Amino acid sequence: MSDNPCLACPIDQGCCRNLDWMRLSPEEYERVYARVDDRMETRREGPFLLVRAKDKGACPHWDGHCTVYDERPTECRLYPQAIGSVFDGADMVLSVHAETPCPWRRALRGSDDAAEAMVRGLGQTVARQGQGVRVVREEGFGKLEVYFRRLARKLLGFGRYADTPYRPLIDLPRLFGRSR
Ligand code: SF4
Ligand code: SF4
Numbered sequence: 222m223s224d225n226p227c228l229a230c231p232i233d234q235g236c237c238r239n240l241d242w243m244r245l246s247p248e249e250y251e252r253v254y255a256r257v258d259d260r261m262e263t264r265r266e267g268p269f270l271l272v273r274a275k276d277k278g279a280c281p282h283w284d285g286h287c288t289v290y291d292e293r294p295t296e297c298r299l300y301p302q303a304i305g306s307v308f309d310g311a312d313m314v315l316s317v318h319a320e321t322p323c324p325w326r327r328a329l330r331g332s333d334d335a336a337e338a339m340v341r342g343l344g345q346t347v348a349r350q351g352q353g354v355r356v357v358r359e360e361g362f363g364k365l366e367v368y369f370r371r372l373a374r375k376l377l378g379f380g381r382y383a384d385t386p387y388r389p390l391i392d393l394p395r396l397f398g399r400s401r
Contacts, residue, residue: 231324236300237287239322240280242271244304246346249294257281267309267382268347295343301326302336304343305359308370308380313344313352316367318359333358 227234245254250270254261260281261272274280282289287297296304301323305316317340319330337356344354357363373379378389 226325226329232322234283235322235324236297237283238279239277240272240274240283241277242273243294243296244307244343245270245272245294245296246343248346253282253289253292253294265382265384266307267384268349269307295339299336299339301329302331304340306367306371307344307382308374309382310380311353313348313354314357314370314380315340315344315354316357316359316363320359 244266247268247270250263250272254263254272260275262275264271280287282293287293299317301321302317302319303321305318307316308314317336319326323329337358340356341354344356348354357366359367370380374381374389376390378392381389
């Protein structure tokens with residue numbers, strides 16, 4: 222393995238060639254993706270923007286290597302770890318995990334503290350005024366917490382951003398006559 226194991230990526234730089242709904246702050250979008258927006262699909266999730274390549278293929282900045290390496294967004298710096306879910310509330314809760322498609326994710330996984338600091342920093346750039354930001358690692362009890370948070374969001378909408386493209390199975394505001 223060379224100093225940079227990604228140069229011998231066994232899935233041919235899979236993380237950049239399969240750009241699939243990466244989460245960005247608006248500032249990251251403007252800085253890195255606005256100039257190639259005709260090649261992107263974009264959707265909102267609360268204060269974040271999710272992007273993927275229109276053909277579900279490679280990142281437009283991929284040219285056999287990352288052409289924007291020094292300005293690449295948080296999720297790229299984080300890889301082979303990734304942000305799992307974001308839950309809205311009094312605190313914004315973001316989960317982080319290493320279950321990504323990178324075949325060498327165990328070997329390439331960097332410091333968990335550094336990864337969590339990066340995720341916290343991203344959350345802090347978009348949090349509402351006064352909203353705390355907490356990062357949960359999807360391991361051990363953290364995995365259990367994130368599982369129940371996802372379940373509560375799916376069933377009841379707890380922690381859901383209003384502009385996410387799905388409705389909870391039991392829509393409490395509708396049941397009680399309040400529309401969103
Ligand atoms: S992080 Fe993993 S998937 Fe991405 S280029 Fe490196 S080895 Fe390949
Ligand atoms: S910005 Fe660079 S590192 Fe991030 S997905 Fe695109 S090519 Fe890969």
